[in-house]
Amino acid sequence: MASSQLNLDKETESCLDSCLTAAQACEWCADECAGSEDMARCLRLCRDVADLASLCARMCTRDSEFNSQLAEACADACEACAEECEQHDHDHCQACAEILPRCAESCRAMA
Template structure:
Protein backbone atom coordinates (compact mmCIF):
# COMPACT_ATOMS: atom_id res chain seq x y z
CA UNK A 1 0.00 0.00 0.00
CA UNK A 2 1.43 3.37 -0.95
CA UNK A 3 1.77 5.97 1.78
CA UNK A 4 -0.34 8.34 -0.31
CA UNK A 5 -3.29 6.03 0.35
CA UNK A 6 -3.28 6.75 4.09
CA UNK A 7 -6.48 8.74 4.32
CA UNK A 8 -5.68 10.97 7.30
CA UNK A 9 -2.52 12.36 5.69
CA UNK A 10 -3.42 15.38 3.63
CA UNK A 11 -0.78 17.22 1.61
CA UNK A 12 -0.04 19.67 4.45
CA UNK A 13 0.46 16.93 7.04
CA UNK A 14 2.52 14.85 4.62
CA UNK A 15 4.78 17.87 3.98
CA UNK A 16 5.18 18.45 7.72
CA UNK A 17 6.20 14.82 8.24
CA UNK A 18 8.81 15.19 5.50
CA UNK A 19 10.04 18.47 7.02
CA UNK A 20 10.27 16.90 10.47
CA UNK A 21 12.38 14.01 9.19
CA UNK A 22 14.59 16.44 7.25
CA UNK A 23 15.03 18.52 10.42
CA UNK A 24 15.96 15.46 12.44
CA UNK A 25 18.51 14.40 9.85
CA UNK A 26 20.03 17.89 9.61
CA UNK A 27 20.17 18.21 13.40
CA UNK A 28 21.82 14.84 13.93
CA UNK A 29 24.46 15.75 11.36
CA UNK A 30 24.92 19.26 12.77
CA UNK A 31 25.27 17.98 16.34
CA UNK A 32 27.88 15.45 15.24
CA UNK A 33 29.84 18.07 13.32
CA UNK A 34 29.60 20.54 16.23
CA UNK A 35 30.96 17.89 18.61
CA UNK A 36 34.09 17.74 16.47
CA UNK A 37 34.45 21.55 16.62
CA UNK A 38 34.69 21.39 20.40
CA UNK A 39 34.42 24.35 22.72
CA UNK A 40 31.58 26.81 22.37
CA UNK A 41 29.24 24.43 20.57
CA UNK A 42 27.47 22.81 23.54
CA UNK A 43 24.26 24.85 23.21
CA UNK A 44 24.03 24.09 19.48
CA UNK A 45 24.53 20.37 20.13
CA UNK A 46 21.90 20.26 22.89
CA UNK A 47 19.31 22.12 20.82
CA UNK A 48 19.98 19.98 17.75
CA UNK A 49 19.53 16.81 19.78
CA UNK A 50 16.28 18.13 21.26
CA UNK A 51 14.94 19.01 17.81
CA UNK A 52 15.94 15.63 16.35
CA UNK A 53 13.99 13.84 19.08
CA UNK A 54 10.97 16.16 19.00
CA UNK A 55 10.75 16.22 15.20
CA UNK A 56 10.84 12.44 14.82
CA UNK A 57 8.29 12.05 17.61
CA UNK A 58 6.02 14.66 16.02
CA UNK A 59 6.25 12.92 12.62
CA UNK A 60 5.38 9.57 14.20
CA UNK A 61 2.40 11.08 16.06
CA UNK A 62 1.10 12.67 12.84
CA UNK A 63 1.48 9.36 10.99
CA UNK A 64 -0.66 7.60 13.58
CA UNK A 65 -3.22 10.48 13.68
CA UNK A 66 -2.62 11.05 17.39
CA UNK A 67 -4.78 13.38 19.44
CA UNK A 68 -1.58 14.95 20.76
CA UNK A 69 0.01 16.03 17.49
CA UNK A 70 -1.08 19.69 17.90
CA UNK A 71 0.76 19.95 21.21
CA UNK A 72 3.84 18.34 19.69
CA UNK A 73 3.59 20.67 16.69
CA UNK A 74 3.86 23.65 19.02
CA UNK A 75 6.80 22.17 20.94
CA UNK A 76 8.57 21.15 17.74
CA UNK A 77 8.07 24.57 16.10
CA UNK A 78 9.43 26.35 19.17
CA UNK A 79 12.44 24.06 19.41
CA UNK A 80 13.13 24.45 15.68
CA UNK A 81 13.00 28.23 15.94
CA UNK A 82 15.33 28.34 18.93
CA UNK A 83 17.76 25.90 17.35
CA UNK A 84 17.70 27.75 14.00
CA UNK A 85 18.54 30.97 15.83
CA UNK A 86 21.49 29.30 17.56
CA UNK A 87 22.73 27.56 14.41
CA UNK A 88 22.57 30.78 12.41
CA UNK A 89 25.07 32.34 14.85
CA UNK A 90 27.79 29.94 13.70
CA UNK A 91 29.67 30.27 10.42
CA UNK A 92 29.97 26.52 9.87
CA UNK A 93 28.27 25.25 6.70
CA UNK A 94 26.50 22.49 8.62
CA UNK A 95 25.03 25.02 11.06
CA UNK A 96 23.85 27.29 8.25
CA UNK A 97 22.22 24.39 6.40
CA UNK A 98 20.61 23.17 9.60
CA UNK A 99 19.17 26.63 10.29
CA UNK A 100 17.60 26.72 6.81
CA UNK A 101 16.03 23.28 7.21
CA UNK A 102 14.73 24.16 10.67
CA UNK A 103 12.99 27.29 9.42
CA UNK A 104 10.99 25.16 6.98
CA UNK A 105 10.14 22.65 9.69
CA UNK A 106 9.04 25.36 12.12
CA UNK A 107 6.72 26.83 9.49
CA UNK A 108 5.20 23.42 8.69
CA UNK A 109 4.70 22.68 12.38
CA UNK A 110 3.06 26.06 12.98
CA UNK A 111 0.63 25.20 10.18
CA UNK A 112 -0.26 21.96 12.02
CA UNK A 113 -1.13 23.72 15.28
CA UNK A 114 -4.63 24.72 14.17
Protein backbone atom coordinates (compact mmCIF):
# COMPACT_ATOMS: atom_id res chain seq x y z
CA MET A 1 0.00 0.00 0.00
CA ALA A 2 1.42 3.39 -0.96
CA SER A 3 1.75 5.96 1.81
CA SER A 4 -0.58 8.28 -0.12
CA GLN A 5 -3.37 5.74 0.44
CA LEU A 6 -3.01 5.93 4.23
CA ASN A 7 -4.75 9.32 4.56
CA LEU A 8 -1.74 10.95 6.25
CA ASP A 9 -0.95 14.64 6.23
CA LYS A 10 1.72 15.75 3.76
CA GLU A 11 4.52 16.08 6.36
CA THR A 12 3.87 12.64 7.85
CA GLU A 13 3.66 11.05 4.41
CA SER A 14 6.97 12.65 3.40
CA CYS A 15 8.60 11.48 6.62
CA LEU A 16 7.35 7.93 6.13
CA ASP A 17 8.60 7.78 2.54
CA SER A 18 12.00 9.28 3.31
CA CYS A 19 12.45 7.00 6.33
CA LEU A 20 11.85 3.91 4.20
CA THR A 21 14.36 5.13 1.63
CA ALA A 22 16.91 5.96 4.34
CA ALA A 23 16.48 2.55 5.98
CA GLN A 24 17.14 0.80 2.66
CA ALA A 25 20.23 2.89 1.90
CA CYS A 26 21.64 2.37 5.39
CA GLU A 27 21.05 -1.38 5.34
CA TRP A 28 22.98 -1.56 2.06
CA CYS A 29 25.77 0.64 3.40
CA ALA A 30 26.05 -1.28 6.67
CA ASP A 31 26.19 -4.57 4.81
CA GLU A 32 28.95 -3.26 2.55
CA CYS A 33 30.92 -1.90 5.53
CA ALA A 34 30.74 -5.16 7.47
CA GLY A 35 34.12 -6.77 7.99
CA SER A 36 36.12 -3.61 7.43
CA GLU A 37 37.65 -2.35 10.67
CA ASP A 38 38.12 1.20 9.41
CA MET A 39 34.38 1.40 8.63
CA ALA A 40 33.14 0.39 12.10
CA ARG A 41 31.65 3.80 12.98
CA CYS A 42 29.92 4.02 9.61
CA LEU A 43 28.50 0.54 10.09
CA ARG A 44 27.16 1.35 13.57
CA LEU A 45 25.61 4.65 12.52
CA CYS A 46 23.99 3.09 9.46
CA ARG A 47 22.50 0.33 11.60
CA ASP A 48 21.17 2.92 14.05
CA VAL A 49 19.56 4.91 11.25
CA ALA A 50 18.11 1.81 9.61
CA ASP A 51 16.49 0.78 12.89
CA LEU A 52 15.27 4.26 13.82
CA ALA A 53 14.00 5.05 10.32
CA SER A 54 12.14 1.73 10.07
CA LEU A 55 10.53 2.31 13.44
CA CYS A 56 9.71 5.92 12.58
CA ALA A 57 7.99 4.78 9.36
CA ARG A 58 5.92 2.25 11.29
CA MET A 59 4.97 4.85 13.91
CA CYS A 60 3.98 7.30 11.15
CA THR A 61 1.77 4.66 9.56
CA ARG A 62 -0.21 4.23 12.77
CA ASP A 63 -0.12 7.96 13.62
CA SER A 64 1.52 7.31 16.98
CA GLU A 65 1.48 9.98 19.65
CA PHE A 66 5.27 9.50 19.81
CA ASN A 67 5.91 10.42 16.15
CA SER A 68 7.48 13.78 16.96
CA GLN A 69 9.98 12.48 19.50
CA LEU A 70 11.01 9.55 17.34
CA ALA A 71 11.27 11.74 14.24
CA GLU A 72 13.63 14.09 16.09
CA ALA A 73 15.84 11.17 17.14
CA CYS A 74 15.80 9.81 13.60
CA ALA A 75 16.77 13.22 12.20
CA ASP A 76 19.68 13.49 14.63
CA ALA A 77 20.91 10.01 13.69
CA CYS A 78 20.53 10.76 9.96
CA GLU A 79 22.64 13.89 10.30
CA ALA A 80 25.40 12.10 12.22
CA CYS A 81 25.43 9.21 9.76
CA ALA A 82 25.47 11.52 6.73
CA GLU A 83 28.49 13.35 8.15
CA GLU A 84 30.30 10.05 8.62
CA CYS A 85 29.35 8.68 5.20
CA GLU A 86 30.49 11.89 3.47
CA GLN A 87 34.03 11.06 4.55
CA HIS A 88 34.15 7.83 2.52
CA ASP A 89 34.43 7.43 -1.25
CA HIS A 90 32.44 4.18 -1.46
CA ASP A 91 29.28 4.28 -3.59
CA HIS A 92 27.17 3.00 -0.70
CA CYS A 93 28.48 5.72 1.62
CA GLN A 94 27.92 8.43 -0.96
CA ALA A 95 24.36 7.20 -1.49
CA CYS A 96 23.71 7.52 2.24
CA ALA A 97 25.32 10.96 2.37
CA GLU A 98 22.92 12.07 -0.36
CA ILE A 99 19.73 10.45 0.99
CA LEU A 100 20.04 11.05 4.74
CA PRO A 101 19.87 14.85 4.80
CA ARG A 102 16.50 14.67 3.02
CA CYS A 103 15.27 12.19 5.60
CA ALA A 104 16.45 14.43 8.45
CA GLU A 105 14.69 17.40 6.87
CA SER A 106 11.39 15.58 6.40
CA CYS A 107 11.53 14.14 9.93
CA ARG A 108 12.10 17.60 11.40
CA ALA A 109 9.27 19.05 9.31
CA MET A 110 6.89 16.37 10.60
CA ALA A 111 8.04 16.73 14.20
